[in-house]
Amino acid sequence: MTNKDDKSGLRQAGRRRFLHQGAGMGASLGGAAALGALAAPAARAQALTVPPWTREPGEPVLWHAYGQPSGFESNVIRRNRGAAPMPGANSSMTPLQDLRGIITPTGLVFERHHAGIPLIDPAQHRLAVHGLVDRPRIFTMDDLVRLPSVSRIHFLECSGNTGREWRAPSASSVQISHGLLSCCEWTGVPLSVLLEEVGVRPEAAWVLAEGADAATMTRSVPMAKALEDALLVYAQNGEMLRPEHGYPLRLFLPGFEGNMSIKWLRRLKLGRAPFMTREETSKYTDSLPDGSARQFTFLMDVKSVITFPAPDHRLRDRGFYEISGLAWSGYGRIQRVEVSVDGGRDWREAQLQDPVLDRALTRFRLPWRWEGGPAVLQSRAIDEAGNVQPTPAQLVAARGYESTYHYNAIQAWRVAADGRIANARA
Amino acid sequence: MTNKDDKSGLRQAGRRRFLHQGAGMGASLGGAAALGALAAPAARAQALTVPPWTREPGEPVLWHAYGQPSGFESNVIRRNRGAAPMPGANSSMTPLQDLRGIITPTGLVFERHHAGIPLIDPAQHRLAVHGLVDRPRIFTMDDLVRLPSVSRIHFLECSGNTGREWRAPSASSVQISHGLLSCCEWTGVPLSVLLEEVGVRPEAAWVLAEGADAATMTRSVPMAKALEDALLVYAQNGEMLRPEHGYPLRLFLPGFEGNMSIKWLRRLKLGRAPFMTREETSKYTDSLPDGSARQFTFLMDVKSVITFPAPDHRLRDRGFYEISGLAWSGYGRIQRVEVSVDGGRDWREAQLQDPVLDRALTRFRLPWRWEGGPAVLQSRAIDEAGNVQPTPAQLVAARGYESTYHYNAIQAWRVAADGRIANARA
Incomplete structure (x- = not known):
């Protein structure tokens, strides 16, 4: 809610208090001197109304048998960059700037x-497994959900994520x-069970996986x-997959692009x-400066980004803020995240939220006081x-400018004196 | 999907295969002998259509900017036992029989x-903190979301959950x-930060917490x-709380009822x-056989339940099934879950899904072959x-029959020879 207009005198009072008496995590965030402003009669009257x-009485129980956001x-929705030539060949993005913790609501x-x-009828859906196998077979969904199962918390990232930062940040x-x-x-x-x-x-050395989409x-x-x-995944965050995420069945490869x-997995051929x-010749490959191409770049590299404050927010007052972001790696657990608020001169170790899970998003946080001047915020992740x-310079030195996929460089956000935030390289 | 009608010959073939060749987890679930049925021309033709x-082409990207289930x-919705005298004073239940893993979709x-x-406007919402404090204060939501935060995965259980099993299972x-x-x-x-x-x-020894509901x-x-x-929670599974779960602010007490x-937390008084x-005199207390009452029964006791198979399901074929359920305790982590399929004579240790988290639901699983006869399924949890x-007998011996809250006894499901499942004590 930090990017909403602030018309409340009470809120201004609160902000001043953090400004003048606030301190970092673990210390008192304020002192008695500022209390007067907050206990002013107008503020009290508002709260006591x-x-x-x-x-x-409010809305009845089961107002929604399946709940919805307030x-x-x-404003907290998936978005994309706009229309594509084919409306079905496009992507939408998660509003990371509005989310907390590590679980993405489905x-x-x-x-x-x-x-x-x-839009697949699960009773009609089939998974065929054939090729270099002893017993080719067709599975129904009822067959599959009866087999031994596991649950795991993992990130999923498109290999094209952040790809526009290569050439045109x-x-x-x-x-x-x-x-x-x-x-x-x-x-x-x-x-492996299947x-x-x-x-x-x-x-058999490779498996072809094929979707049932057009x-x-x-x-x-x-x-x-x-x-x-x-x-072979059929449930996501407790419930059956949503149509846009592969209902009723998808492959899931932890840490891979x-x-x-x-x-909508329908076939596996060995x-x-x-x-x-x-999708592995014309797409999902990257050109290198010497004219060759990287192909089969399966693993997602170590990466992090500050999600608050980000260009989606605006800082309205000087004082205490909690810098917060996400780190992840296809290679395993995140071991450390460092944050700089001065353009990369000094780096401080951020706190990682437990549990730090294998190939899952990891939330990091660092207390910060914004003094009202320009600042450049960056995070740097190290995996196990x-x-x-x-x-960005190191990445370009290694891969050149012709790549689209697997961009994982440090992202810098520039805070201006008026509290607006921008992509520091834009 | 196990309780849907099965009209597919292919599926019947699959079931027979599990029946005749199936084995427990870790072993092959079938053998080559059954392949003929699955590779029959009719089944192949269906899969190749x-x-x-x-x-x-399917629905376009951003068909829903905020996604919805298929x-x-x-049929996977919250439900309740029916209308209450006051439509706002009631409850709805989570469809545990349809869920997987440990996260409940919001x-x-x-x-x-x-x-x-x-339905609270967060810009108008206030939290007042007063009583035995040095600096009474009123907080806005913008004040609160700027403070240091943490994220934790925990269960939430109503102390009345399963309460009807005391007297009338x-x-x-x-x-x-x-x-x-x-x-x-x-x-x-x-x-503690606040x-x-x-x-x-x-x-100060106690805190009164008050909601802004009617x-x-x-x-x-x-x-x-x-x-x-x-x-002081404002986000749940990544996004802001839903209205029915306290939007924009609730107290959360891990492990407590x-x-x-x-x-809708609006006031804290020390x-x-x-x-x-x-709510702690006329309600949320339990009468004991000697005429006294248990009051301030904060901690939720160790408990578990088998969620598949349960009375919501029906077993259609003999053969392999994975028994699956949930265990939890307000005292900490679950250490062990034991499962009996023979009415409590023999108990086998179930597998616990990692990570086993402090005061969180823990998923347990046990491979099982149903031979088509009657069976009684039970789970028993032990915490750290x-x-x-x-x-149930031990619980009644300790507390009598006049309690409503904090029922945590072992739940038994009876499987009949026709595959129907019922509450064994009903």
Whole structure:
């Protein structure tokens, strides 16, 4: 709510108090001297007035049998950069600037579709498993939900997330720059259970996964990943998948680029070599300065971003703020996040919210006092494998300017003296 | 989807395969002999038919800017036992029988209201803190969201959950018997931060918490709990609270009975003694056989329930099933869950899903083969404090039959030979 207009004298009083007496976390956030302003008669009268919602009974129980957000939160929605040539081949972003903690509510989990959202009847849906297997088989959803299951909290990120920062850093919103990113509790059947069921032939080294959407989205998955921790997911944050996230069945590959976690999964074919589908030849590859291309860049690199304050917010008063953001890595757990408020000269270690989970979003926080002058805020994540999030210059030195995918550089937000916040490289 | 009619020959074939070749977790779930049935021409033809959702592009991106469940899941909703004399003084239950993992999607988190759901404008909402404090103060929501925050995954259970099992075990649905139970990621300000801000006087021993609903719901909280881990919560599963869960601000007391986590929190008053509100005298107390009453029964006891299979489901075929359920305790982490399928003669240790979190729902699972005869399924939880979930007889021996709240006995589901499932004590 920090970006709403502030017309309340009471609120101004509160802000001044944080300003003049506030301190960092662990210390008192104020002193007795400022109390006068807050205990002023006008403020007291406002608080003691009985508001309408206390005078009358409210909406009945089961006002919504399936609950919805408050009407006052109607601005917290998925958004995209605008229309695409084909309305079904587009993406929408998660409003990271409005979220707290690590779980993304399912209604706000980002979307990326290649031919729109198919509306699939689960009773009619089938998963065929064939190719280099001993017992090719067709599974119904009822078959699959009876198999042994696991639940895991993992992030999901599109490999194109933040891709526009390579050449033209311009995003004026963390939703638009980093919002192809979400984190949920996923439940499903380990793919290894299914593969044991059908019997993998020794020569099988790759799995083709195919979606039931009109794009029949296809990717090749190495057998090692399929056996290690790939899931056939049917539930997300407790309930069955939503249509836009693959209902009734999707592949989920922890730590891998999002497009490989094929939605609306209808077919798995085992083969000797990668299948070289259009999504791994014409797309999801990156050109390098020497003219070669990176292909099969499965793992998402270590990355972080400050979600508050971000260009979506405006600081209205000097004083205490809690810098907050998200860090993640396809290589495992986040080990450390460092934050700079002075453009990268000094770095302080942020606090990580427990539990820090394997290949999940990790919330970091750092207390900060804004003194009203310009500031540049940045975060840098380090994962348990020792990977350090690079600067944009380091990333460009390694990969050049022709890449679209796997941009993971440090993001800098510039705070102006008037409290407005912008992309520091825009 | 296990309780839907099964008209598919393919599915029948699959079931027979689990029946004849299936085995427990870790072993192959089938053998080659059954493949013939699944590879029959009719089944193959069905799978190879291109369904309508593959032939035509689907719904566009941002079909819903805030996502909604599939229309095929319209049966997965909150429910209650029926109308109450006052439509706002009632509850709704979470459909535990349809959920997976530990996170409850916010749209399905149970409700309990005393005077309906107030629709509060967060810009107008105030929290007053007064009584035995050095600096009484009124906070706006903008004040509160600027303070240091934490996020924690915890269960929330109404102390009346499963209360009807004391005298008249009758629930024919785990949603109705145990559905006043949910688990979310909660984000807010530690109450200790706020209390340091206002300065607690040495003689303060209790905190009165008051809601802004038309019931001005009030409870007394011991100062030790207020300082230890109480939270002023504004976000749930990542986004701002929903109206029915206290928008824009609620108290949250990990492990305590749900009614004390006052929703729509508008006032905290510090005092020397409990305030003896109507919610801790006429309600939320339990009569004992000797005529005395239990009062201030804050902590929720160790408890568990099997959510699949439950009376909401029906087993259609013999063979492999994964028994799955939830365990929780207000005393800390769940240490162990044991499951019996033979009415309590033999108990096997269930697998607990990692991470097992402090005062959070814990998912347990156990592979099972149903041989088609009668069976009685039960789960028994043990927490890290050593508390063991009692049998109904043990609970009655300790507390008699006049209690309503804090029923935590072992729940037994009876499976009949036809696959129907019932409350074993009904």
